[in-house]
Amino acid sequence: MKDDEIPRLARGTLLPAFSGSNVPRWLRDELEQGLGGVTLFALNGNVPSQEALAALTAEMRKSGDPFVTIDEEGGDVTRLGGHLTASPYPGNAALGAADDPALTRRVYRSLGAELTEAGVNLNFAPSVDVNTADDNPVIGTRSFGSDPELVARHAAAAVAGTQEAGVAACAKHFPGHGSTVDDSHLGIPLVDADLDLLDRRDLVPFRAAIEAGTRAVMTGHLNLPGITRGVPATLSPAAITGLLRERLGYGGVVVTDALDMRGASGAIGIPEASVRALIAGADLLCLGPREHADTVTATLAAIVAAVREGRLPRERLADAAARTAALKQWLSGDTTASVDRAAGLEAARRAVRVSGTLPGWNGTPPLVVELESVGNIAVGPTPWGLGPWAPDSVRAEGLAEESGSLLERATGRGLVIVLRDAHRHAGQRALTGALLTARPDAVVVEMGLPVWRPGGAAQLATYGAAHANAQAAAELLGLAPAPA
Template sequence: MSADRSLERLANATLLVPFEAEHAPRWTLDGLADGIAGVCLFHNNISGPEQVTELNRRLSEAADDPLIALDEEGGDVTRIGQAAGSDYPGNAALGAVDDPELTRSVHRTLGARLRALGFTLDLAPSVDVNTVADNPVIGTRSFGADAELVARNAAAAVTGLQEGGVAACAKHFPGHGATHQDSHHELPVVDADTDLLHRRELLPFRAAIQAGVRSVLTAHIQLPRLGQHGPATLTPSLVNGLLRTELGFDGMIITDALDMRGVSGDIGIPEAAVRALSAGCDLLCLGRYVYADQVAAIRAAIVEAVREGRLPAERLEDAAARTAAARAWTRSRGTVPGDEEIGLAAARRAVRVEGELGRLSDPVVIEVDAPAGMAVGEVPWGLAPWFSGTERIDASAVRADEILSRATGRDLVVVVRDAHRYPRTRALLTELCAARPDTVVVEMGLPVWRPQCRAHVSTYGAARVNCLSAAELLGSATVASIR
């Protein structure tokens, strides 16, 4: 094999690529056969269990056990639950319960389900400590705001996923929980010095590493108080220095998606790929819409960087060896059966009620819409499957008196999602509760803010099982027949 072909195959071994549809295109299959490390599936690749199982079978046959990955956190971030919502509560709900054995059991069942569908790598769990209430990208994806709580549940989640048969991935290193910005759109800042970083952000990563996590995913954030003014993903002192050397992580380091503006907005994806490898990353998650021609351009940029001496060939060889080791680990894994009832049981344990709920009679159910984040996507949520006539409204386009008129003589239930982040939602809810103090409010995000109302129900997430657990509390007559 020529030197150029050897370099191209080494470059391929660092790529985790997306593709366009529910079937694998020829460029993807050929690329896997030519050494591409693996693929990452998104909503556009999955329509149902049978389809994705067959797709993953075809992908696995294209090469020697490629990595077949997805972002399946349970809760609000779900790929296999896109059609109806997840069967597993997310981290916020599990953190509210704070029972590591429950967290482990939920993730073991999730891992076993993913393995049965043909996946080998789950880009989860999020082990960020969510200390900023209005964090636009983490929120319910975190176990909570307490570092020790997050750490013990992070270790449990990692253990459970890997018992289920898939490699886990602790993210977003060195911690995305203290940001006010979304790295999909810009480069967020974490205002933490070295001492705070070790006491807060890094504690869950240490726990995940001690639990044997097979991979860690880097964040596109900057930490200026550490003297760092670019994305962590591209910073050798954080990736190779802090994670690899100081924390002693010897597994595969994966970038967050390189199509995010927080890392490639000013330099382009090919250059971001070169710099990420140089910083110490091993597997380049390219994003959702980076297809054949762009993948070829990224490969060419990596090869050219080696030729120019900007990227040592030894660094590329090391990265390729680590992705190969991850593939070998997934090849050897068995699976521990899960408990298919555990998701709903966990969601029920997470629900909290403040006030007197009582029995509702023919309630009017109003859902106040909230925009889905980039990581979440369009996934159904709310109480509509269990309460006929449920209406989804825009808080800026409806008057309180219209809702009050509709609810005359009937109980009123208002469902919100992260109300603390949306002033118009809070204003509408405040007006409704002032006129109807007997209103029941169901919060399906983080319960940071609550109005004065008869009862406030917190589900800590909007997964299908979270919504079902709320419907049970509210006494829906249809719950038993459709769950």
């Protein structure tokens, strides 16, 4: 390999971000010089509409052949317009509750068809983490469930559906983020599991995704003391080369989770984290939403220096280039998949669980009280709740002292209390308890994971807060027309 080839191979590993819905000059220049691709973020203004996104991706392709990547999981983590209106597709928890792999495949095929129409060719989904920690702050409804075999069969279905639409799937967050109680955006979460437990739990869905032909796997910034010995998996040869490549036999592209996250670069910076990830065996480096031209320049310099100093073997860059080239060759195939949003609503309806008897409203709409719940960093400020179907709804902070005014407002009519992951929010539980003490006839709707269940009241669990989940709940509550 000639020295002048090193910068181009290094560029080919990078997935930076950018601001706005137009291609900036610096990005055109980098694409012309072989930049690997970009990662789109709704909060960067990259997705004002699906039509605008399609125009943006077409413009980028005039300057190169990039991977256009996005975090579009459906459900609570949505970028493809759902950040403005909530997703028409339920997330993985609802799909796991319905437990129909054929339906999961259909949902992901439709979601993939929408991405194809917008020019996105690599989707950072599905999340195949086995969510065994109720207090997990970052996975939750993004997981199909807590049973490895259930997660595995839906992981395979999601991969198949996505790739039938001509979009590369990316199973994440290897080797499994579901047992943690920390957020890798903020630190390095501990996965307290030896290899035997990983084999029986966390790795089961990854094996299924690999057997289903997933074209990419995303690493998590996770500390597995017995394997990575304090190093996050993203930067660990033992995790990527040893566990994923050699033990699981995976030969496709390895993508890092965003390297701006403190779990990866908090102590060393993004350029150095990029070098270490490549040494560990990663092929594509997701840099993060705020990492634009300056980060690309600094990271390229660090990678080139590492090669010339002998820290990063040239063959490792060539290997990454070969894997990404093979993926681009696969992406050149045709697809006949079409958008099928009815699949999303069908799945959401089948996921809902009702306990107790739901009351009627006798022609007077109930007061709908939605308790504030801020999404985690991955979810972002996505709309949620029953507001679009409720003639009278109010948001409450989740303080017990709010109960008096809310009860007064609900006098003489029904009361619906809408929660989201109440098991993680003491304020939601306190206010709900105060309301139910006075109004045991109220209905509780949980739009996160139904871990906490207040006694006595009729309850409805949607396993997600997407638009489809909310509509399914509204139908059962008589706030929206029932399906024909």
